[in-house]
Amino acid sequence: MTAVTKPTTTILPESRASRQERIKTQLATLGLTGYGILAYLFLYLPIIILVIFSFNDSRSTAQWAGFSTAWYVEMMQDNQIIISLWNSLFVAIVSTAISTVLGTLAAMAMERYRFRGRLVMDAILYLPIIIPDIAMAIMLLLFFNISGIGFNTWRIELAGLRLSVPYSVIIGHVAFNISFVAVVVRARLAHMDRTLEEAASDLYANAWHTFWRVTLPMLMPGIIGGALLAFTLSLDDFVITFFTAGPGFNTLPVRVFGMIKKGVTPKINAVSSLMLAGSLALVLISIFLRRGDDRGGIEIV
Amino acid sequence: MQAIIRRSPAIRAWILLAPAVAWLFIFFLAPLVIVLIYSFLERGTYGGVVWQPTLENYRRVFDALYFNTFTRSVYIAVATTVICLILGFPMAYFIATRPQKIRNSLLLALMIPFWTNFLIRTYAWLTLLRTNTGLINVTLLSLGIIDEPLPLFGNDFAIILGLVYGWLPDMVLPVYAALERLDRSLLEAAQDLYAGRWQVFRRVIWPLSLPGVVAGSMLVFIPSLGAFVTPAILGGGKSLMIGNIISNQFLAAHDWPFGSALSMLMMVFMLVATLIYFRAVNREGGAGL
């Protein structure tokens, strides 16, 4: 072959323009990262400070006076708090159970069938999610006052405590939770491979068997996700409970609100920290259950 | 009978729907209708109503006292939405541009506040902002940076801060979802076609993330306008919003018709705002997808 001139490999000095661009890029990257860190600090710092001061050895939530678990001890001895905690759990469990069943059935109807009135049903199912909780709360308050139903209480003994839970609270929680469960289950249904159900019916399973052996197990992550969301929303709800409870009934958030109105003490921080820990546990459970199932949380939003 | 059920999908659908629909008709739609009817009735002497149709409740909304609260609530909700967008967009962009692994952790870190109690998150700010005993003022005073406590509490600032804090994740998540769907090569194409950073943002990223921005804005605006907890705690009893006025009509003033009228107006306002917003976005041609 003919001789080929060896290509130049001399490295030339960096130009002024290039240096400027390099610095600009570095600054932009640094700026964005810095901003991201600040944004997350903004989200977490108040919560972290709240938890820190729950261990404060003084009445102040602003000046650190040493470590103490006294506020937690006081919290545990406060019968009102213990009762409201059990109230919260009871309401959450019952309303989650009801709304999960109703929401799942509704989701299957909406996702698997085409029928007249479907669009209207769609709107009715979404409305409780969109409407601000204060509006829903006073609607229910008015309704229970006029109809006279609901303020009767459900008396039960739980953990050695006598609870009396107004039906109105449970009814209200179910009313907003049905929609959330339906949305989550529908998302799961929409992404479910229908051919599996077809395969099952092809393999001589009747509709009932297909449902129990194929549809329901595949839908389970969605149902559990919906139930967890309902449970969390129910535990966290303050506004609707506050307006539909009638006098004398407290869930934990309602109790906390009452305490805040009376004055800020680290005891509230202690109760708050307990609730934060509960929420965190629920998040972790939901993530654990959702593993390998990449759709989920964000869809809820 | 059984044969009919098996054959007609519509009937099967309605059977599945029936329990949920019944519940929502009785405990959601019926209450809604009652509120609507009550808003046109006269108030009774000791709570309750007189069955006498009137528009008085709606007229009263325009009394200076209530009207000012109404406009202030709108102002607070708009400010909250705008600030959430300004803070949330770069945050969503930050998350969307991280490597997959970090991105998942960051999303999780965003979801945790979303799952934690709103009341508690508001309370956390109460302990920071209070005038004489809040952490911020106490710290700044003891460091000698300020001589007088800063007016951080019991005003619109505190309410907006509380609302922004509470609803920021609701803005970030949909915007993030839109940004994540965005094809990276579109950004490269814009750069390749001589667009600088700002132009890439304005001409490509922004229009293509508009659906997420709209969703996020609605998710922030609606609960902000209907806020009750935040003004009740951070407003210090002075700075109130419609939500508090409505609650007062039911819990203190026993003026159910007026409270109903206020709620109806609030909901109508939200509906109208939503429609206008969607219109405006569509006209801009932005998404166009």
Added chain:
Amino acid sequence: MERFDVELRKVTKRFGEVTAVRDVTLQIRSGEFFSLLGPSGCGKTTTLRMIAGFEIPTSGQILIGGQVQGHLPPHKRPVNTVFQHYALFPHMTVYQNVAFGLEMQKVDKAEIAARVGQALELVHLTGMENRKPKQLSGGQQQRVALARALVNRPKVLLLDEPLGALDLKLRKNMQIELKNLQAEVGITFIYVTHDQEEALTMSDRIAVMNRGRVLQVGSPEVIYEQPENRFVADFIGETNFVTGVLQRAGLPVEIEVAGQLVQAGWLAEGVRTGETAVLSIRPEKIHLLPGSANGEAHQFGTAVSGQVERTIYLGTDTRYLIRLDAETRLVVRMQNTQVGHSHFAIGDTVWACWNPAHARVLSAEE
């Protein structure tokens, strides 16, 4: 001195642990249709992206029009890109897409309109101005992407597998069209593809890449006829690789395969006598003669004897699988043009002969 539009000098790009491009030096001439060819993951797209400015080399340097690019961002480089999946802005019309680059360069409105018109005419899309990308076929989208890049009159056009998403027939048409277009506008094209046929038909020169390295640069003919290593020979076209022991390093090169001594016209650097090496010869360069035609066979230059193991009739030609010994086979491709030309049956003893100039001895390593 020759003018180069694009030069890469010892360019290396690492992503964390992975080295995507390794010490690449290339010189691309003005007005050339230059292809980067290689399997997926060979570093060809990364190389292109570094020229465009989407990636910055970890070390080494890129020059465009004699200017060192360094950290200059894409919008400050005199090149434009046609993306693999076109990357048309979905929220803009065809016109807005094509006008985008000119608008960003603050060209005045009247000139934009004129140039967009010309560009659309060039790619035969006049009349489609107000459509959205989604309303266009794949081929039309491809043309919009081309027009959008060409309207800026870049020094160099970078194309990243631009035909990859099109179906076979459309791809063939677009290959010809692209080649004509390049001749018309006279812009340097740097074209990334994994399709060897595409590279061979369109390019003035090809750089074959594998595992981040450039293995050989040359015209399509040189790349096909004179591969310098096993990878290039294997990746482009079909080749017989027969392992043997090198007997003579001088010309003609001699190598012992399947117990027989054959000749070749070229020897890769670094292979020494007595070492294992690989004989590379294309199936169509081998001619078959009946086992009885002893003398005739050796007039070709060199020959090995073997048995026909399998024949496959392919219409224009026939493929024979020739067994030399227990491990060694040769694929031979004979055209079916000559009337009365001998056909061979399975089991026939034959001579496989070739001109030593067509055979090359390559290093046994890749």
